[in-house]
Amino acid sequence: MRVLVVEDDKKIASFILKGLKEAGFSVDHAQNGEEGVYLALHEEYDAAVIDIMLPKLDGLSLIEELRQSKINTPVLILSARRSVDDRVKGLQTGGDDYLTKPFAFSELLARIHALIRRSSGATEATSLTFGSLSMNILKREVKREDTMISLQPREFALLEYLMRNAGRVLSKTLILEHVYDYSFDPQTNVIDVLVCRLRNKVDRDFENKMIHTIRGVGYVLKES
Numbered sequence: 001m002r003v004l005v006v007e008d009d010k011k012i013a014s015f016i017l018k019g020l021k022e023a024g025f026s027v028d029h030a031q032n033g034e035e036g037v038y039l040a041l042h043e044e045y046d047a048a049v050i051d052i053m054l055p056k057l058d059g060l061s062l063i064e065e066l067r068q069s070k071i072n073t074p075v076l077i078l079s080a081r082r083s084v085d086d087r088v089k090g091l092q093t094g095g096d097d098y099l100t101k102p103f104a105f106s107e108l109l110a111r112i113h114a115l116i117r118r119s120s121g122a123t124e125a126t127s128l129t130f131g132s133l134s135m136n137i138l139k140r141e142v143k144r145e146d147t148m149i150s151l152q153p154r155e156f157a158l159l160e161y162l163m164r165n166a167g168r169v170l171s172k173t174l175i176l177e178h179v180y181d182y183s184f185d186p187q188t189n190v191i192d193v194l195v196c197r198l199r200n201k202v203d204r205d206f207e208n209k210m211i212h213t214i215r216g217v218g219y220v221l222k223e224s
């Protein structure tokens with residue numbers, strides 16, 4: 001899952017980025033409103049965390065521009081402004097949720113998960129299942145049949161993306177966009193290496209292989 005964070009405070013941004021990456025998200029960061037608009041208009045995100053008081057373009061104007069451009073990415077407004085009028089104005093402008101500073105990262109993470117869940121229309125809040133493979137997103141647990149599988153954050157993010165798109169061939173570019181941030185060098189073989197690691201953990205001990213290579217196109221999760 002991919003999240004855009006628009007926050008000019010370096011300490012807060014670093015705190016959020018570190019936490020979201022540890023939680024398995026791919027995260028892009030903009031330090032001002034103009035950069036945030038550019039990324040939101042040119043990249044695809046599952047959610048955005050946007051501060052209100054930003055240089056160059058304030059957060060509410062940023063959100064307003066996104067909604068006028070028909071960008072429906074769910075937005076969590078993060079602000080030190082905590083009055084009722086501020087919260088109402090933020091939601092009326094196009095924000096989907098509002099969290100005041102200071103905040104607990106666990107609450108921020110829970111709200112992002114809730115926004116993504118509501119946006120996707122998912123009926124199952126915490127888990128994904130495909131064949132004998134199951135994933136508990138909140139507990140960060142993966143199991144195939146009765147075997148627990150330990151995954152690193154990037155491996156977990158890749159498997160979650162594959163499970164959410166089971167049966168669909170995903171190109172390396174799509175995987176790169178959803179598992180890594182936009183500044184990552186697409187010329188590397190990082191996706192091949194990541195898929196190889198994940199395949200060893202998910203398929204190695206099972207006769208029925210699930211992660212398949214579509215030569216020259218990408219990868220797909222399906223039952224053979």
